Amino acid sequence: MPDDPFSLSDLARLAGVxxxxxxxxxxxxxxxxxxxxxxxxxxxxxxLARLRLIKRLQREHLPLAEIRGRIERMxxxxxxxxxxxxxxxxxxPAPAATLAFVRGLMVQSxxxxxxxxxxxxxxxxxxxxxxxxPDGFPTPALPPPSVSTPAVATPIPSVAxxxxxxxxxxxxxxxxxxxxxxxxxxxxxxHVRRPLDRQLNKRVDQLIRIARELLAxxx
Amino acid sequence: MTPTPNSDxxxxxxxxxxxxxxxxxxxxxxxxxxxxxxxxxxxxPDPNRRRPPVNLGFVLDRSGSMxxxxxxxxxxxxxxxxxxxxxxxxxxxxxxxxxxxDVAIGSVTATPAERARAADRxxxxxxxxxxxxxxxxxxxxxxxxxxxxxxxxxxxLLLTDGLANVGVTDHDELQRLAAELRDRGIATSTFGVGTxxxxxxxxxxxxxxxxxxxxxxxxAQMRDHITSEVGxxxxxVAREVVLELRLPExxxxxxxxxxxxxxxxxxxxxxxxxxxxxxxxxxVLRVTFDYGEIxxxxxxxxxxxxRDGAFAAAKPALEPVIIGWRYGDHAENDAQPRDRDVxxxxxxxxxxxxxxxxxxxxxxxxxxEAERAIDGVRKRIAAYAGNDQxxxxxxxxxxxxxxxxAAAMPEMRRKQVHYASSLSLRSRxxxxxxxxxx
Numbered sequence: 001m002p003d004d005p006f007s008l009s010d011l012a013r014l015a016g017v018x019x020x021x022x023x024x025x026x027x028x029x030x031x032x033x034x035x036x037x038x039x040x041x042x043x044x045x046x047x048l049a050r051l052r053l054i055k056r057l058q059r060e061h062l063p064l065a066e067i068r069g070r071i072e073r074m075x076x077x078x079x080x081x082x083x084x085x086x087x088x089x090x091x092x093p094a095p096a097a098t099l100a101f102v103r104g105l106m107v108q109s110x111x112x113x114x115x116x117x118x119x120x121x122x123x124x125x126x127x128x129x130x131x132x133x134p135d136g137f138p139t140p141a142l143p144p145p146s147v148s149t150p151a152v153a154t155p156i157p158s159v160a161x162x163x164x165x166x167x168x169x170x171x172x173x174x175x176x177x178x179x180x181x182x183x184x185x186x187x188x189x190x191h192v193r194r195p196l197d198r199q200l201n202k203r204v205d206q207l208i209r210i211a212r213e214l215l216a217x218x219x
Numbered sequence: 220m221t222p223t224p225n226s227d228x229x230x231x232x233x234x235x236x237x238x239x240x241x242x243x244x245x246x247x248x249x250x251x252x253x254x255x256x257x258x259x260x261x262x263x264p265d266p267n268r269r270r271p272p273v274n275l276g277f278v279l280d281r282s283g284s285m286x287x288x289x290x291x292x293x294x295x296x297x298x299x300x301x302x303x304x305x306x307x308x309x310x311x312x313x314x315x316x317x318x319x320x321d322v323a324i325g326s327v328t329a330t331p332a333e334r335a336r337a338a339d340r341x342x343x344x345x346x347x348x349x350x351x352x353x354x355x356x357x358x359x360x361x362x363x364x365x366x367x368x369x370x371x372x373x374x375x376l377l378l379t380d381g382l383a384n385v386g387v388t389d390h391d392e393l394q395r396l397a398a399e400l401r402d403r404g405i406a407t408s409t410f411g412v413g414t415x416x417x418x419x420x421x422x423x424x425x426x427x428x429x430x431x432x433x434x435x436x437x438x439a440q441m442r443d444h445i446t447s448e449v450g451x452x453x454x455x456v457a458r459e460v461v462l463e464l465r466l467p468e469x470x471x472x473x474x475x476x477x478x479x480x481x482x483x484x485x486x487x488x489x490x491x492x493x494x495x496x497x498x499x500x501x502x503v504l505r506v507t508f509d510y511g512e513i514x515x516x517x518x519x520x521x522x523x524x525x526r527d528g529a530f531a532a533a534k535p536a537l538e539p540v541i542i543g544w545r546y547g548d549h550a551e552n553d554a555q556p557r558d559r560d561v562x563x564x565x566x567x568x569x570x571x572x573x574x575x576x577x578x579x580x581x582x583x584x585x586x587x588e589a590e591r592a593i594d595g596v597r598k599r600i601a602a603y604a605g606n607d608q609x610x611x612x613x614x615x616x617x618x619x620x621x622x623x624x625a626a627a628m629p630e631m632r633r634k635q636v637h638y639a640s641s642l643s644l645r646s647r648x649x650x651x652x653x654x655x656x657x
Contacts, residue, residue: 006541009516010518010520010541012516012518013516013517013518013519013541013543014465014466014467014485014518014519014520014541015467016466016467016468016469016470016517018515048465052468052484052485055467055468056468056484083484094369094403094404095364095367095369095404097403098364098367098400098403098404098405099361099364099365099367101364101399101400101403102357102360102361102364102400102405103361105357105396106354106357106358106361109353109354109357109386109387111320111351111353111354111357111358111386112320113314113320113321113322113354113358113361114319114320114321114322115321115322115325
């Protein structure tokens with residue numbers, strides 16, 4: 001945001017003080033001197049922030065001398081930081097975090113959509129698993145994980161097509177790993193990219209065992 | 220901050236700020252109204268300009284009632300047509316829900332092949348059971364999140380003709396989630412079909428979600444409304460526009476228009492959502508002042524920001540507006556001139572809010588209170604109308620409308636009244652579109 005200079009009267013109005021107060025604070029060293037003197041005197045955002053902080057500290061019944069002691073060595077950024085102490089910066093949307101957030105909500109309330117029809121499209125639309133799954137999955141070479149529809153047989157250009165500004169395509173080549181499918185229950189599969197290191201491999205085996213037991217249980 | 224493509228081609232943004240009166244009372248509290256008009260920059264004709272990509276998640280109710288009057292058929296048709304307007308840079312997905320949720324089309328890029336396939340897949344969708352609006356909506360959000368375009372317009376279009384009766388159904392919770400998802404980059408627009416849906420819920424989700432609410436009273440309008448919402452996303456020039464006011468911390472600001480407001484210390488931020496090329500929005504704020512010494516001035520600094528810096532980049536550059544009030548004695552205050560344009564907008568706003576309150580009361584069978592809600596506002600407007608023709612007409616309009624609230628209204632009429640008011644409060648045209656600079 002540009003640092004538009006304020007006139008004395010504008011600054012006074014925005015801070016809710018009189019022009020006389022501002023001159024007094026400058027004289028007392030509570031505010032830095034404005035850039036120029038005379039009718040063209042201009043004050044900046046830093047002055048406004050400092051005035052706001054002074055008013056806030058006054059509401060806490062601090063004497064002016066004490067306030068001066070606190071703020072005179074502070075830079076404009078420190079002042080602003082203190083003013084905004086309880087202000088959270090706006091969240092910038094991050095795709096992976098948003099997806100994780102939505103999935104968290106779905107798990108929490110047991111929302112389990114069926115994706116049978118669209119599953120056939122996973123291999124062509126690389127972005128489906130994008131934020132969660134590492135390189136190599138899915139690839140056009142991989143057979144669809146569920147019953148295939150006739151549409152799958154037709155080769156479809158992947159989203160890696162240069163026109164797409166979407167997430168970067170994952171490499172399907174130059175990577176010797178392969179995806180293993182483990183059937184956990186009649187309608188449930190787990191996909192694992194191998195090779196895995198030994199530690200992880202052990203845990204995945206454990207996961208498969210537990211998952212199969214869990215899914216075999218009578219509801 | 221990421222600039223939109225060719226943001227230097229954005230022209231003529233506008234910001235005007237007006238007060239109803241310029242003096243405030245030295246002894247006692249004063250309430251004054253502030254009318255802020257914001258016009259989003261328009262896109263200058265430029266064949267090379269590429270709009271930001273859109274990422275749309277259509278969420279369709281296919282509960283049993285949607286089978287009536289071919290509602291589902293028309294909705295599917297509208298989605299197929301809307302999808303044809305997208306380009307290969309865009310993404311879309313379609314989720315259908317009743318008590319179960321199906322991802323009919325998982326998030327895909329809108330290539331010609333995928334657009335053609337959408338029609339095929341949708342043909343298989345048929346109307347069935349009850350309504351898990353929450354689950355369907357979240358699944359739509361998931362589809363949009365899977366291809367979230369950080370620099371694009373990510374929006375879920377949720378359509379229903381019934382009440383949410385499976386999954387989370389609590390209004391406050393659904394609105395809170397919609398607001399949270401908006402902060403995380405996914406907006407929600409809602410479409411209510413017929414007379415059985417809950418407009419407070421759908422309106423609330425759209426307001427909190429940074430999208431728009433559409434009432435489809437006649438199924439024949441379904442296509443128009445869905446098309447116009449999709450068209451809206453294609454025309455967005457500035458995302459998450461915020462009106463920022465800075466003023467002394469002792470001054471209180473409340474919005475009368477239904478935009479989300481956040482007041483921290485001396486800064487008030489009013490979230491206007493995404494704005495399309497040349498869109499005009501009016502915001503009315505009630506400003507409350509404590510007493511003060513005669514002659515002292517209080518001011519507010521008003522400026523516009525948006526996530527893309529589109530307002531900042533547009534030519535000619537917008538100057539922040541500083542507007543002030545001065546403390547005066549009673550005689551001065553009583554004699555001061557009024558800005559009648561501001562009075563008219565404020566009066567219209569109170570009238571629309573009263574109508575919505577009256578509809579709610581009428582639905583609850585509190586007919587006397589419904590009439591009183593209308594009459595109270597009518598009296599206030601009449602009291603300060605003076606010779607102003609427009610204000611007198613407004614008071615007359617309220618007098619003429621009042622009797623309809625005195626007995627049970629047909630639900631269709633209630634929904635129509637509510638919707639007309641809600642469009643007026645949000646600077647949208649009678650058919651639900653963004654108002655453009657006149």
